[in-house]
Amino acid sequence: MRRWTILLVAVLAAGCGDDDAAAQTEGPAWFEADPLLGNLRSEDRRRAARHVAPRRLDQLTLHDLEVRIADDLASFTATEELYFTNTTGEALPTVVLRIYGNAVGDRPQVRLTGSSCVATTCQVAFDGRSTIELRPEAPLPADGRLRVHLELAGDLKEIAPERASLMGQAMEGLTRLGEPGAEHGDYGLLAHGSGIASLGNFYAVVAPRRDGDWVRGDDSTLGDLGSDGIVHFRSKVIAPQGSRVAVTGAVTHEQTVLGQNGQPGRTELTAVAGLTRNFAIVVSRTFEVASAEVQGVQVRSYFLPSDRAAGEAALETAKVALNSFHRRFGPYPYTDLEVVEAPLVGGAGGVEFSGLVTVAQMFYGSAANPLSMLQGLLGQTPTQQGGAQNPIGGMQAAMLDFVVAHEVAHQWWHGLVGSDARAHPFVDESLAQFSAMVYVEDRYGRERAQREGTRQVAANYHFMRLRGIADGAVDRPVAAFGDSMAYAGLVYGKGPYLYPAIREAMGDRAFFDGVRAYVAENRFGVAAPRALFDRLARGRHRQAVRRLERHWLEETHGDEDLGEADMGSIAGMWFEGAGSPIEGAMQMLQGAGLGGAGNAAGDARTQDALNELLQQLQQMQGAAAP
Numbered sequence: 001m002r003r004w005t006i007l008l009v010a011v012l013a014a015g016c017g018d019d020d021a022a023a024q025t026e027g028p029a030w031f032e033a034d035p036l037l038g039n040l041r042s043e044d045r046r047r048a049a050r051h052v053a054p055r056r057l058d059q060l061t062l063h064d065l066e067v068r069i070a071d072d073l074a075s076f077t078a079t080e081e082l083y084f085t086n087t088t089g090e091a092l093p094t095v096v097l098r099i100y101g102n103a104v105g106d107r108p109q110v111r112l113t114g115s116s117c118v119a120t121t122c123q124v125a126f127d128g129r130s131t132i133e134l135r136p137e138a139p140l141p142a143d144g145r146l147r148v149h150l151e152l153a154g155d156l157k158e159i160a161p162e163r164a165s166l167m168g169q170a171m172e173g174l175t176r177l178g179e180p181g182a183e184h185g186d187y188g189l190l191a192h193g194s195g196i197a198s199l200g201n202f203y204a205v206v207a208p209r210r211d212g213d214w215v216r217g218d219d220s221t222l223g224d225l226g227s228d229g230i231v232h233f234r235s236k237v238i239a240p241q242g243s244r245v246a247v248t249g250a251v252t253h254e255q256t257v258l259g260q261n262g263q264p265g266r267t268e269l270t271a272v273a274g275l276t277r278n279f280a281i282v283v284s285r286t287f288e289v290a291s292a293e294v295q296g297v298q299v300r301s302y303f304l305p306s307d308r309a310a311g312e313a314a315l316e317t318a319k320v321a322l323n324s325f326h327r328r329f330g331p332y333p334y335t336d337l338e339v340v341e342a343p344l345v346g347g348a349g350g351v352e353f354s355g356l357v358t359v360a361q362m363f364y365g366s367a368a369n370p371l372s373m374l375q376g377l378l379g380q381t382p383t384q385q386g387g388a389q390n391p392i393g394g395m396q397a398a399m400l401d402f403v404v405a406h407e408v409a410h411q412w413w414h415g416l417v418g419s420d421a422r423a424h425p426f427v428d429e430s431l432a433q434f435s436a437m438v439y440v441e442d443r444y445g446r447e448r449a450q451r452e453g454t455r456q457v458a459a460n461y462h463f464m465r466l467r468g469i470a471d472g473a474v475d476r477p478v479a480a481f482g483d484s485m486a487y488a489g490l491v492y493g494k495g496p497y498l499y500p501a502i503r504e505a506m507g508d509r510a511f512f513d514g515v516r517a518y519v520a521e522n523r524f525g526v527a528a529p530r531a532l533f534d535r536l537a538r539g540r541h542r543q544a545v546r547r548l549e550r551h552w553l554e555e556t557h558g559d560e561d562l563g564e565a566d567m568g569s570i571a572g573m574w575f576e577g578a579g580s581p582i583e584g585a586m587q588m589l590q591g592a593g594l595g596g597a598g599n600a601a602g603d604a605r606t607q608d609a610l611n612e613l614l615q616q617l618q619q620m621q622g623a624a625a626p
Helices: 018-026 034-039 042-046 166-176 305-329 371-377 391-409 426-444 446-466 484-506 508-521 531-536 539-553 558-562 567-575 583-595 604-624
Strands: 005-010 062-069 075-085 095-098 110-117 122-126 131-136 145-155 190-193 196-200 231-240 244-247 250-257 266-276 280-284 288-294 297-303 336-342 350-353 356-360
Touching: 034 231, 034 250, 034 266, 062 196, 062 280, 110 122, 110 131, 131 145, 196 336, 231 244, 231 280, 244 266, 244 297, 244 336, 280 336, 280 356, 288 305, 297 305, 305 336, 305 391, 305 426, 305 508, 336 391, 350 391, 356 391, 391 426, 391 446, 426 446, 426 484, 446 484, 446 558, 446 567, 484 508, 484 531, 484 539, 484 558, 508 531, 531 539
Parallel strands: 062 231, 297 336, 336 356
Antiparallel strands: 005 122, 062 075, 075 145, 095 131, 110 145, 122 131, 190 196, 196 280, 231 266, 244 280, 250 266, 288 297, 350 356
C-alpha cells in the first residue's frame, strides 16, 4: 500500500465573513450546461436533457481546464476546476479522483502542485501516483455539490522518431517477447516527438465506483485505463505561437498573442465539449491540416508535412468510415472529428477520445522511418513506394486504413455507447474491429473485407496460438488475460468474428436494425455487457443468437473456426508475390509490434524462427550501413 501524503487541509470557515458563510450555506457557484453543448449536432443538442434523464445536465461532472504547453513541448502546467454532483443516492464521506496518466510507466509524469475545495472545508490526500482522495468536513449528501480546484504540472516523455516508426515499434515489440508477463500500458499519451506534443489522461477524473466503493487502483495496465461516464469539458489551451492544436470539442475562439519584451508569443484557443467521455490535446508547430464535411460533420486530418499522402489517405478513410457507420449504426453525435498523427509507442496503433482519435506515426511513413532503408534494399524507387509494387508501403497503407476505421468506430463503441472497458473489454474493442471490417466491405467489397479481416483481425489470434498460448474465453476482465498477447489474440482476433456469425444467422436487415436500436437505447449511456445480444436475441432469432454468443465469447473453438496458422501463410497474406527475403521478417515483426508482449513459454520452433528473422534484419541493416 502506498504511503499517503496530506497535501492540504483547507479550513476556509475560520475567519470567514458573512459573504463566505452564506456561500457555504448555498453551496459553491455552479455552471450553466447549455453553453457547453456547442460540440453537439443540433438533434443531440435539442435532446441532450433526455439523454441524461433522470439527472439534469448540470449534474454531470464538468472539467474546466486551462492548459499551458511549454515552447519546447517537453512539459505543461494546468489548472482544473472540477464540478462534481453526488448522484449515487447516498451520502459520500469521500470523493476519489484518478490521474490515469500516472497509472502507467516507471514514474508518475503529472504532479499535483496545489489543491483546495471551493467554498467548503475539506482535506485532500494524494498517494503520489494516481489517486486523490477528497474528504469534506461533513459527508457530501445525495445531490450535494463539490467544487474542487487543482493545480497540475507534468513532463512529456521524448520519443525519438526512429522509435515511433513501424520498424522501431516492430523491433521493440520483438524484444518484449522475451519478458515474461510484461505489461506495457504506456502508449505515449503523455509524450512529445517529431515536433508533436500529445496530452491524454493528464487531468483528474472522478474514479469509477464498483460494489458501492471507489476504485482506487488498477489490477492490470493492459487495455484502456480511464473513466466510462459521460461528462462535460470546457478548455483553454495555450500553446507555442504558430501551433496547430487538435482538441476535443468545438473551438469557440482562437487567437495569436504576439510576444513582447523578448518573451515568446503564443497561440490560444478555447473549446467546449458537452456530453463526452474524455479529453485530449495534440499540438505541433508544423502540422498541416486537410478537411472535409461529411453528414454535417467537419472531419480534419492533422499530419506532418512529410506525411501529406498518408494524412490525406487518413482523411479519406475517416470520411468513408464516418458515413458508413452513420448509416449502419446511427448518427454521429458531434460537429467535429479530428484524426491526428501522433508518436504512439508500446504497440498502440491508435487511441480514441471523444471526437478525436490519434493514429500512430508508424503508419504515416515519414522520412525518418527506417523502412526507407528496407525499401532501398528491395530496389524500389520513390515512385514505387506506397504502390502495389511495394509490399512494405502497401502494408503500411493497408494498416493505416484499417486503424483509422477502427478508431473512428470507437466514436460509437465506447464513445456514444459506453461500456465497462476494464471488466468487459470485448464490448468496445471486438465491436470496433468488426466495424472496421464493415468499413472495408462498404468501401472495397466483401472479398477485400474478408482478406483484411484475415490478416488484420484473425492474425492476432493466430500469433497468439503460434506463441503457444491456449484458446480461451473472450468475455473476461482485462486482468484475467494474463499478458497482452492473449488479450490481443482473444479480444482483437477472435471476439470480432462473433458479429459476422450473428449477422449471417439473422440477415443484414434484422442485424443492423438491432444494432441501431441498441445504439438508440444506450445513446450517451453505459450499456450492460450483453445488452446488444439481448436486443438481437428476440423472436425467431433468439436461439441462434444465444448459441453464437456462448460459442464465441465463452467456449474454445478458435482453431476450428479461424483455422490453424503457420508463419508462411501469415507472411504470404501480406507479401504475396514479393519474392524478397524480408517477406516473413516484416510480417512477424509487425505482428510482434502490434500484438504486444507475450510470455516466453511459446513453442520453441516459433521462438527459433523469430530469432532467425531478427538476425536477417540485423544483417540487412549491417549491409546498408556506410
